[in-house]
Amino acid sequence: MAEPSLRAFRPSAANPWDAAKAAHLLQRAGLGGPPEEVQRLLALGVEGAVDELLNYERLPDLSEAVDFSELRQAYADAFALRRSGGSEQARRDLQNRINRLQREKLQEVRLWWMARLVATPRPLQEKMVLFWHGLLVSGFPDVQNPEFLYIQNHLFRRRATGNFKQLILEVSRDPAMLTYLDNNSNRKGKPNENYARELLELFTLGVGHYTEQDIKEAARAFTGWTLRPTPTGEFEFFFNATQHDDGPKTFLGRRGTFDGADIIDIIFEQPAAARWLPRRLFEDLVYLQPEDHLVDELARIFRRENFEVRPLLRALLSSEVFYSSRARRSQVKSPVQLVVGTARALRIPPAAAPPLLLAADRMGQMLLVPPNVGGWPKGRSWITTATILERYNFGSLITEARMPGLPPRLLEAIRPVEVAGLVPSTARTAGEVIAALLDRLLPGAVIDQKRQFALWRALGANRAADPVEATPQRVRSVLHLLMSMPEYQLT
Amino acid sequence: MRQGMTRREFVKKGLTIVAMGATAPSFLARTALALNNPWDLAQVQSRPGVPDERILVVIQMGGGNDGLNTVIPFSDDAYYRARPTLAVPAKDVLRLTDTTGFHPSLAALRDLYDRGAVAVIQGVGYPNPSRSHFRSMEIWQTADPEGRVVRYGWIGRYFDSKCPVCEQPTVGVNVGPSLPLAMQASSGQGIALQTPQTFQWMPSLRGIGAQEEWDLFRLLNTPGPSASGEPDTIDFLRHTAMNAVLSSERVREAVGKYRGGVEYPNSRLGASLKLISQMIAGNLPTKVYYAHMTGFDTHAAQRGAHQALLRELADAVAAFLRDLEEQGNASRVLGLAFSEFGRRVAENGSGGTDHGTAAPLLLFSRGLKGGLYGQQPSLTDLADGDLKHAIDFRSVYATVLERWLGADPAAILGAPFERVPFM
Numbered sequence: 001m002a003e004p005s006l007r008a009f010r011p012s013a014a015n016p017w018d019a020a021k022a023a024h025l026l027q028r029a030g031l032g033g034p035p036e037e038v039q040r041l042l043a044l045g046v047e048g049a050v051d052e053l054l055n056y057e058r059l060p061d062l063s064e065a066v067d068f069s070e071l072r073q074a075y076a077d078a079f080a081l082r083r084s085g086g087s088e089q090a091r092r093d094l095q096n097r098i099n100r101l102q103r104e105k106l107q108e109v110r111l112w113w114m115a116r117l118v119a120t121p122r123p124l125q126e127k128m129v130l131f132w133h134g135l136l137v138s139g140f141p142d143v144q145n146p147e148f149l150y151i152q153n154h155l156f157r158r159r160a161t162g163n164f165k166q167l168i169l170e171v172s173r174d175p176a177m178l179t180y181l182d183n184n185s186n187r188k189g190k191p192n193e194n195y196a197r198e199l200l201e202l203f204t205l206g207v208g209h210y211t212e213q214d215i216k217e218a219a220r221a222f223t224g225w226t227l228r229p230t231p232t233g234e235f236e237f238f239f240n241a242t243q244h245d246d247g248p249k250t251f252l253g254r255r256g257t258f259d260g261a262d263i264i265d266i267i268f269e270q271p272a273a274a275r276w277l278p279r280r281l282f283e284d285l286v287y288l289q290p291e292d293h294l295v296d297e298l299a300r301i302f303r304r305e306n307f308e309v310r311p312l313l314r315a316l317l318s319s320e321v322f323y324s325s326r327a328r329r330s331q332v333k334s335p336v337q338l339v340v341g342t343a344r345a346l347r348i349p350p351a352a353a354p355p356l357l358l359a360a361d362r363m364g365q366m367l368l369v370p371p372n373v374g375g376w377p378k379g380r381s382w383i384t385t386a387t388i389l390e391r392y393n394f395g396s397l398i399t400e401a402r403m404p405g406l407p408p409r410l411l412e413a414i415r416p417v418e419v420a421g422l423v424p425s426t427a428r429t430a431g432e433v434i435a436a437l438l439d440r441l442l443p444g445a446v447i448d449q450k451r452q453f454a455l456w457r458a459l460g461a462n463r464a465a466d467p468v469e470a471t472p473q474r475v476r477s478v479l480h481l482l483m484s485m486p487e488y489q490l491t
Numbered sequence: 492m493r494q495g496m497t498r499r500e501f502v503k504k505g506l507t508i509v510a511m512g513a514t515a516p517s518f519l520a521r522t523a524l525a526l527n528n529p530w531d532l533a534q535v536q537s538r539p540g541v542p543d544e545r546i547l548v549v550i551q552m553g554g555g556n557d558g559l560n561t562v563i564p565f566s567d568d569a570y571y572r573a574r575p576t577l578a579v580p581a582k583d584v585l586r587l588t589d590t591t592g593f594h595p596s597l598a599a600l601r602d603l604y605d606r607g608a609v610a611v612i613q614g615v616g617y618p619n620p621s622r623s624h625f626r627s628m629e630i631w632q633t634a635d636p637e638g639r640v641v642r643y644g645w646i647g648r649y650f651d652s653k654c655p656v657c658e659q660p661t662v663g664v665n666v667g668p669s670l671p672l673a674m675q676a677s678s679g680q681g682i683a684l685q686t687p688q689t690f691q692w693m694p695s696l697r698g699i700g701a702q703e704e705w706d707l708f709r710l711l712n713t714p715g716p717s718a719s720g721e722p723d724t725i726d727f728l729r730h731t732a733m734n735a736v737l738s739s740e741r742v743r744e745a746v747g748k749y750r751g752g753v754e755y756p757n758s759r760l761g762a763s764l765k766l767i768s769q770m771i772a773g774n775l776p777t778k779v780y781y782a783h784m785t786g787f788d789t790h791a792a793q794r795g796a797h798q799a800l801l802r803e804l805a806d807a808v809a810a811f812l813r814d815l816e817e818q819g820n821a822s823r824v825l826g827l828a829f830s831e832f833g834r835r836v837a838e839n840g841s842g843g844t845d846h847g848t849a850a851p852l853l854l855f856s857r858g859l860k861g862g863l864y865g866q867q868p869s870l871t872d873l874a875d876g877d878l879k880h881a882i883d884f885r886s887v888y889a890t891v892l893e894r895w896l897g898a899d900p901a902a903i904l905g906a907p908f909e910r911v912p913f914m
Contacts, residue, residue: 197845381669387683389690390689399695400696402693404691473697
């Protein structure tokens with residue numbers, strides 16, 4: 001095998017730009033899709049296809065929004081009640097109301113995002129929102145106000161492929177992050193280290209590139225970066241000068257009266273900062289544990305481009321290594337990739353978001369409720385005896401609108417998948433029907449004949465050449481088996 | 492008493508193996524044989540000197556539990572100086588000795604302590620402590636503070652050391668979707684499950700028939716000669732899928748036998764320990780169960796949150812032990828509750844505490860010597876504001892491995908560690 005390289009992929013007769021590679025691009029850089037979408041990217045050529053995904057501003061975004069007016073009003077009422085005193089009973093009633101609204105609105109935001117993932121015409125942008133949510137983590141229940149998570153989700157969307165350093169600065173002032181890592185109560189004299197530690201360890205540099213003392217000093221620099229309520233029941237970033245420690249600090253070998261923005265400037269002067277995001281992006285898009293020389297080269301690009309993410313993405317998605325056999329069909333799908341990719345490939349409508357969301361929850365990925373500040377697992381860690389059965393039973397949800405562990409009221413939102421159009425009318429034999437379904441759900445996968453036999457059998461045939469009638473029930477039972485295959489867990 | 496398989500099961504599963512034919516890989520044949528051959532099981536169980544009836548239940552308190560507010564040095568002024576708003580007043584502490592007591596939320600554990608069923612190991616940690624959640628959790632789970640590359644967990648390495656029933660995937664059971672690093676073994680044994688109801692594969696309702704669909708499912712999931720160029724992840728997925736379906740029936744059958752009437756608190760840990768108790772009652776061939784709590788990362792507004800967490804722990808553990816006593820299993824089960832680190836001695840300005848180091852570790856069982864072990868580290872002789880550990884956590888593991896599980900700790904932990912005399 002050739003040395004993995006970031007050189008631009010140049011198709012050749014031996015190694016053409018083909019449907020398998022176009023599908024690979026659509027699944028990794030986007031959220032997957034039906035064969036027609038793969039064909040569209042194929043026709044654009046590799047450069048054109050990467051451009052098409054990256055320059056998503058040319059397409060209109062979805063416009064649905066979540067309305068928080070009721071919750072804001074409840075917060076505003078709570079401030080008023082606190083000022084005026086009010087009875088114990090009134091305070092308790094209001095608190096119960098706020099708790100209920102928070103739960104309802106959180107679910108609404110989660111559904112809103114799932115529906116977006118299923119329906120977006122800008123899959124690369126939405127894929128990056130998911131990436132940022134997994135890297136710059138905030139979540140419920142530490143963040144109780146769901147509007148904060150909604151605002152953060154929009155920040156990730158606005159800056160999806162923008163400047164990383166700018167994003168770090170903005171996320172340091174973001175209401176959800178200020179709450180999740182407690183910087184909103186980081187005060188002069190008694191600093192709270194939570195944000196400073198994770199900023200260095202998980203967001204920008206990684207363990208080994210700072211000391212415990214650097215964390216303490218950075219925490220002092222972020223004192224006074226907090227939130228304040230507005231009269232309308234919203235919250236905004238507020239620099240509280242009286243709580244800010246403006247004394248001299250020593251951070252990563254530099255000395256000065258630093259504040260949070262200075263700390264971020266110094267972080268981005270470190271060689272480790274140029275390597276951190278490229279490595280994480282490579283692992284998300286290509287494969288785990290990239291070779292050092294690839295990370296070095298990406299770090300050079302990243303620094304040269306002043307920490308802009310889009311050129312980094314372009315380099316990755318156009319590279320030889322991205323289309324190499326080592327990269328293709330080797331990544332374990334995250335639950336959201338699996339659920340959303342299936343919905344997009346089979347044209348499941350976004351109205352099915354409630355059961356889709358819960359299915360992903362059951363597989364171990366609860367959107368906006370990450371397990372901890374480290375974010376989601378990756379690679380094989382997604383797969384256990386528990387989650388593999390949930391993943392396989394997801395096939396029943398798609399084909400029969402049932403799944404163990406999902407309450408019946410959620411199942412009302414989904415119908416057995418519409419099979420008209422999944423198999424071309426020209427497909428007459430078991431082999432042809434199965435080929436069409438594999439092409440849709442497992443593009444580029446190699447399935448040996450012995451195992452394909454299982455799929456022919458589900459159509460009532462024993463050989464590829466046997467003529468079959470692809471009734472909706474038979475096609476659904478094939479889809480269910482196909483989704484109960486190890487191969488379907490990979491992309 | 493553990494029961495063997497019924498003849499019906501044996502014939503059914505035995506035939507399954509035959510149907511897989513010569514291509515069935517060795518792990519599967521091994522697993523299936525171990526699952527199906529009651530005589531094999533009897534053989535390993537009668538090995539002399541092996542405490543084969545004993546079970547370990549690990550409770551992971553994720554986030555870094557505030558040890559100082561769990562087991563409280565209430566006679567030490569330094570504690571009150573360091574914790575002006577968070578210290579528990581001496582009058583509220585549940586006293587164990589003249590100097591040390593439990594947080595008031597641990598009332599249920601205090602009862603068990605008085606009855607000799609709780610051991611508190613004080614000042615547990617390791618050299619050069621990491622204050623990163625992820626690094627420190629990895630260290631506790633691999634028992635490898637030196638950062639050698641250890642891919643498997645301390646419990647997984649115990650499975651690999653050929654314990655009784657180690658050939659069975661259900662030798663380790665995690666309650667929850669993931670399999671903790673602690674339980675990962677090179678032999679690939681150990682399962683995760685969320686609820687028994689969802690721990691099963693369902694064939695289509697209107698396919699070609701459930702029986703044949705199961706056969707096709709096996710054909711698609713049986714590990715076998717890989718097609719050329721197939722990533723080895725495929726083999727891992729097939730292995731996991733087959734372990735899942737082989738364990739699924741066993742787990743659901745075991746749980747179905749449970750007739751307990753003990754009421755558990757309505758909490759995540761309560762539900763997890765209840766499920767574990769059901770599996771123990773059903774004689775699942777399991778040596779180690781693993782349950783999770785999260786939320787101990789109390790950087791802000793710690794008082795109420797920590798109070799609730801400790802209550803969840805104590806009440807769930809008390810119900811669990813009551814249940815085990817009713818089953819007659821209380822002296823077969825040892826519980827071990829740990830966290831990746833304790834918290835800073837001095838509170839911060841948010842009514843919380845930042846990441847720290849050494850902390851107490853709790854063990855509970857009818858089969859241990861209850862009491863306080865080790866010493867509370869000094870609150871004034873600190874390293875970077877944090878406690879200096881007195882007992883290495885691997886000493887606790889070594890004691891459990893040797894005296895509870897009958898394994899060789901030096902082989903599993905890579906070095907001999909002093910034992911802690913709680914058993």
